[in-house]
Amino acid sequence: MQGIRVVHVTSAHKVNDVRINHKECETLSAAGFDVTLIGLEEAVKNKSFTIIPLPIPKNRAQRMLCSSVRAYKAAVQADGLIYHLHDPEMLSFALLLKWKRKKVIFDAHEDLPDQILSKDWIPSGLRGVVSGLAAWFEKISTRFVDGYVAATPSIAKRFPKEKTTVIQNFPLPDELLSFGGLDYPERPFEVAYIGGITRIRGINEMVDAMQHIPARFTARLSLAGEFETSGLFEEIRQKPGWSLVNYLGQRPRSELRPILERSRAGLVIFYPEKNHIEAQPNKLFEYMSDRKSVV
Helix, strand or coil: CCCEEEEEEEEEEEEHHHHHHHHHHHHHHHHEEEEEEEEEEECCCCCEEEEEEEECCCCHHHHHHHHHHHHHHHHHHCCCCCCEEECCHHHHHHHHHHHHEEEECCCEECHHHHHHHHCCCHHHHHHHHHHHHHHHHHHHCCCCCEEEEEEEEHHHHHHHHHHEEEECCCCCCEEECEEECCCHHHHEEEEEEEEECCHHHHHHHHHHCCCCHHHHHHCCCECCCCCCCCCHHHCCCCCCHHHEEEEEECCCHHHHHHHHHHHHEECCCCCCCCCCCCCCHHHHHHHHCCCCCCC
């Protein structure tokens, strides 16, 4: 393993992404691989592997077109033996990497065809067509991709069994495990949501519910994550329930444990979209790391 260079490539995730950085790159580095991570720029310190940051795209089109090309160019310059790709748009470069005699791994974080059916930015009449094209492209990719990593067993079913490994998004051992904090009856009336903030993950319902809690409880909702769009953020912050929200934005992993230690419950209220039916949200297991809280 010593000297074998593995290049993780993402044009959509920041270089501090939990799954990519902490769970995969750090694990490979600790095992003796020479690891390079190419991803969107973010401040990261004290890493045991090489990080190549890309400019953060201004919009979705720039991410899918410009960022993916930048990521591919940086990947070629990194001159690895194994390339681990993390985004559907990067699959289009897999064949080019194979021509260069590289080993290519694709990491399926989501069930892409099902996920497309819930994308608001795709006209509803086209979602079925785009979903079908995505499924076709994934099937074609099995002819030249060397292996697949799937985030859940249900996603793994989309790819050849002999080429696929399941790496689930469970928290790292003891990362968020809490033996301290307040006992449940002593905690303030606070609930938490950690992760990406979108409509189909229930942000409207979470904020609307806050206005119906009797004032005597002095309840609060802690939101730790980024809104999907600035437009959604502006819409949600106009709601009456927003006055009872502690919006924390994207927080480092080290700051999640104190949020969980003071919360009475963690919220996972995903819509029953097709991509959610068999999902295993990482936040569910993060909430469970606090033995004194309720999910």
